[in-house]
Amino acid sequence: MELHDVWFVLIAVLWTGYFFLEGFDFGVGVLTKLLARNRAEKRVLINTIGPVWDGNEVWLLTAGGATFAAFPEWYATLFSGFYLPLLVILLCLIVRGVAFEYRAKRPEEHWQRNWETAIFWTSLIPAFLWGVAFGNIVRGVKIDQDLEYVGTVWDLLNPYALLGGLVTLTLFTFHGTVFTALKTVGEIRGRARTLALRLGLVTAVLALVFLVWTQADKGDSKSLVALVVAVAALVVALMANQAGREGWAFALSGVTIVAAVAMLFLTLFPNVMPSTLDADWSLTVTNASSSAYTLKIMTWLAAIAMPVVLLYQGWTYWVFRKRIGTQHIAEPAH
Structure with a gap:
């Protein structure tokens, strides 16, 4: 396997890790409107992700930086188009x-309510747009012979990509709901499990249509295995949620995300951005990559840094592993 192939896999892993981790905290952000009934419950939801949300975003920075360094042509075309x-x-x-x-810097209700509304919308919109973006990457976009995007923003709003946006939005919200059930106690925990069932059923239908569409258009035997794993994990996650096994439900919803993202990257390889104008104008792991020397240096740096980052983030989750409820929410200090 060439180094540019290795870095395609590593970037796929980074995006998968980002969607697994940021997915549930996007979902919790959406739940501040869908699940919480009062100010205390909103604080419970926000506190479940308070210690980890910024660490989850590090995966996005790493994925973007790795794409820039390993595949500069992909990065340039992606971020311009x-x-x-x-x-x-x-x-x-x-x-x-x-x-x-x-949010908690001032005691006025309207101040806190406005920031809570911001958390809701700034969780919902990215959760949808990431699906639109990756749907277009897999489907292909208008790239000319100079490896430049020549389409418009309206070309990105096609049925396949919009369906992908709905899938990521519902899947991330479902992921956040089972995370909420895992991390909370009391009444909110029971309502989270009930909502997870409803969201999971909607997610299953949308995801099945999207993944089957992807498989029919670009899939092979490897992507078919990933599709089966994704659907099966989602079904079993729903069963675990109904049985009150929140840990298993959360793990399996995560497996669903991992398998679904893996399927997208499997259908994409060896392209990184297919051209809908001419297949010969597609960006591939070969024509979009950096030099072998650059990739070699990056590989050594990644081998040293990644284990440290994983250990630190794992330790953070271990420290903040306990459940919380409204009884743990202190009165405002103001």
Whole structure:
């Protein structure tokens, strides 16, 4: 296996890790409107992801940086062609981070309510747009002979990509719901399990249509295995949720995300951005990659840094592993 193939796999792993981790905290952000009934329950939801949301976003920074360094042509075409949706995602992530930090800085109800509304929308919009973006990457976009995107933003709003956006939105929200059931106690835990069943059924239908469409259009035997794993894991996650096994439900919803993202990358390889104008103009792991020397240096750096990052983030989750409920929410200090 060549180094550019290795880095395609590593970037796929980074995006998978990002969607697994940021997926549930996007979902929890959406649940601040769907699940919480009062101010205390909203604080419970926000506190479940409070210690980890910023660490989860590190995976996005790493995935973007790795793409820039390993596949500069892919990075340039992707960020120029998808400029508007990626800018919206970036702005949402900035506002979302500010909302988490500033929400409790003042005691006025309207101040806190406005920041909670910001958390909801800046969780929902990226969860949808990431599916649209990856749907277009897999489907292919208008790339010319100079390896440049020549389409418009309206070309990105096609039925396949919009369905992909609905899948990521519902799947991330379902992932966040089972995470909430795993991390909370009391009444909110029971309502989370009930909502997870409803969301899971909707997610299963949308995901099945999207993945079967992908398989029929670009799939092979390997992607078919990933499709079966994704669907089976989602079904078993629903069963585990109904049985009150929140840990298994969360793990299996994560497997669903991992298998679904793996399927997309399997159907994509060896392309990184297919051209719908001419297959010969597609960006591939070969014509979009950096030099072998650059990839070699990056490989050594990744081998040293990645284990440290994984150990630190795993330790963070271990420290904040306990369940919380409204009884753990202190009165405001103001």
